[in-house]
Amino acid sequence: xxxxxxxxxxxxxxxxxxxxxxxxxxxxxxxxxxxxxxxxxxxxxxxxxxxxxxxxxxxxxxxxxxxxxxxxxxxxxxxxxxxxxxxxxxxxxxxxxxxxxxxxxxxxxxxxxxxxxxxxxxxxxxxxxxxxxxxxxxxxxxxxxxxxxxx
Amino acid sequence: xxxxxxxxxxxxxxxxxxxxxxxxxxxxxxxxxxxxxxxxxxxxxxxxxxxxxxxxxxxxxxxxxxxxxxxxxxxxxxxxxxxxxxxxxxxxxxxxxxxxxxxxxxxxxxxxxxxxxxxxxxxxxxxxxxxxxxxxxxxxxxxxxxxxxxxxxxxxxxxxxxx
Numbered sequence: 001x002x003x004x005x006x007x008x009x010x011x012x013x014x015x016x017x018x019x020x021x022x023x024x025x026x027x028x029x030x031x032x033x034x035x036x037x038x039x040x041x042x043x044x045x046x047x048x049x050x051x052x053x054x055x056x057x058x059x060x061x062x063x064x065x066x067x068x069x070x071x072x073x074x075x076x077x078x079x080x081x082x083x084x085x086x087x088x089x090x091x092x093x094x095x096x097x098x099x100x101x102x103x104x105x106x107x108x109x110x111x112x113x114x115x116x117x118x119x120x121x122x123x124x125x126x127x128x129x130x131x132x133x134x135x136x137x138x139x140x141x142x143x144x145x146x147x148x149x150x151x
Numbered sequence: 152x153x154x155x156x157x158x159x160x161x162x163x164x165x166x167x168x169x170x171x172x173x174x175x176x177x178x179x180x181x182x183x184x185x186x187x188x189x190x191x192x193x194x195x196x197x198x199x200x201x202x203x204x205x206x207x208x209x210x211x212x213x214x215x216x217x218x219x220x221x222x223x224x225x226x227x228x229x230x231x232x233x234x235x236x237x238x239x240x241x242x243x244x245x246x247x248x249x250x251x252x253x254x255x256x257x258x259x260x261x262x263x264x265x266x267x268x269x270x271x272x273x274x275x276x277x278x279x280x281x282x283x284x285x286x287x288x289x290x291x292x293x294x295x296x297x298x299x300x301x302x303x304x305x306x307x308x309x310x311x312x313x314x
Contacts, residue, residue: 004162015164015252024163035163047176050164051184054252065220088220 010138011106015050017057022096024107025130028137033130034094037110045090052085056105070095076121078128082108084119093119095127099138106134164252178248181255186230187221188257193237207236 004013004021011023012032024034038049052066061067065086072080085094085107092112099106109127167173194204201215217223218233225233231241246253 013162015162038163043170043172043176044180046167046173047180050167050173050177050252051180051255053164055184055255055257058255059257089222 005102005104010134010141011104014107015053015057017054017059019060020057020105021103022053022057022105022107025134027130027133034107034110037092037094037112041090041092041112045087045092048087048089049085049094052087056085070119070124075118076124079119079124082124082127082131093123095119095123097127097131097134099134101138101142106131108134168252177252181253183221183225185255185257186225187219189239190233190237191219192257193234193239197237199237204233204236208232 004016005011005023007013009026009028011026012035014022014024014035016022024032026032038046041049052062056062056067062085065088067083067085070079070082070084072078081097083096083098083105085096087093090112092110094107094110096105096107098104108130109123111123168177193199194201201219202212205212205215214223218225227241227243234241
């Protein structure tokens with residue numbers, strides 16, 4: 001089994017398995033919104049998300065009803081590249097992105113009260129804003145560490 | 152905010168599993184999920200449609216759909232019926248609870264090659280399907296294994312080396 005990445009300024013570790021690593025986005029103030037949302041859920045909902053994260057980490061995939069890529073063609077274009085963990089019983093969702101450079105799945109935003117399949121554009125825009133912030137700070141960190149190595 | 156979990160490298164999942172209430176719910180959810188995943192895999196490998204399964208059991212198709220979507224609260228009797236209708240037996244196994252999530256099975260166990268790590272671990276320690284290590288619940292120190300037909304060996308990180 002792989003090792004959990006350390007907690008850093010960009011993310012907080014969630015789970016690691018043979019196939020994937022999951023972390024949660026951390027904003028510049030140090031808050032981790034997706035985990036704040038999960039912490040507010042009841043024990044049953046937490047348990048179901050733990051199971052989804054574990055299976056995703058161990059097997060690298062989940063059933064379509066539990067996890068899938070968002071379709072940008074069906075809604076706002078910012079949904080492109082985002083995916084969602086879905087918990088039907090609690091009517092909640094966790095939006096995520098793939099960080100290919102660090103080989104991590106990053107949880108960006110959690111929200112509840114979802115009865116229908118379509119996600120409100122506001123929720124996607126929040127996730128996208130966090131994704132842009134994560135990517136720009138990640139780029140900055142990578143270029144700074146490369147610069148440090150060169151000098 | 153649980154600053155401890157956020158600030159440490161423990162990970163959110165591990166920190167939540169330390170809560171007995173969440174742990175118990177997780178154990179329940181995992182058992183339910185394992186059964187449904189295995190049932191789903193058994194249906195697919197046996198080429199059995201949901202309609203056929205419903206007909207065999209004298210149940211509605213809606214019940215089968217609800218079951219496979221994990222929305223039905225199943226009794227042991229119903230689980231045994233469902234497994235039997237797919238040509239399988241229902242077995243319930245107790246595994247020692249570790250600090251982590253433990254293995255999560257997604258295939259009927261008859262299709263797994265169970266590799267034992269003896270004498271250190273009395274229980275199956277890794278699960279192999281089509282020469283791929285799928286799940287390893289705990290770190291194991293390198294012990295050559297006799298049970299698998301291939302000459303497997305373990306590393307402490309649970310990477311599998313084929314000689």
